[in-house]
Amino acid sequence: MKPNTNKLNASPGSKSLPPSEVDKKMAAPPDSRSEAEAHEQLTEAGPNEIEGKKTNPFQKVLNSIWGPIRG
Numbered sequence: 001m002k003p004n005t006n007k008l009n010a011s012p013g014s015k016s017l018p019p020s021e022v023d024k025k026m027a028a029p030p031d032s033r034s035e036a037e038a039h040e041q042l043t044e045a046g047p048n049e050i051e052g053k054k055t056n057p058f059q060k061v062l063n064s065i066w067g068p069i070r071g
Contacts, residue, residue, distance in 0.1 A: 017025070033041070
């Protein structure tokens with residue numbers, strides 16, 4: 001099957017839009033933050049991300065062995 005290069009990839013049955021339409025729909029509203037404001041917030045608060053729980057690799061091995069035995 002030849003891919004359609006004029007449309008964005010979409011799940012079957014969903015509406016596909018040409019890239020130019022997506023650009024229009026995804027444009028930031030006029031009242032959104034400026035780049036300077038966004039940079040200032042990033043500097044003050046840091047990136048918007050969730051810290052993952054770090055697990056010791058040795059602990060993972062022990063858990064995989066000990067877990068079924070405890071059962």
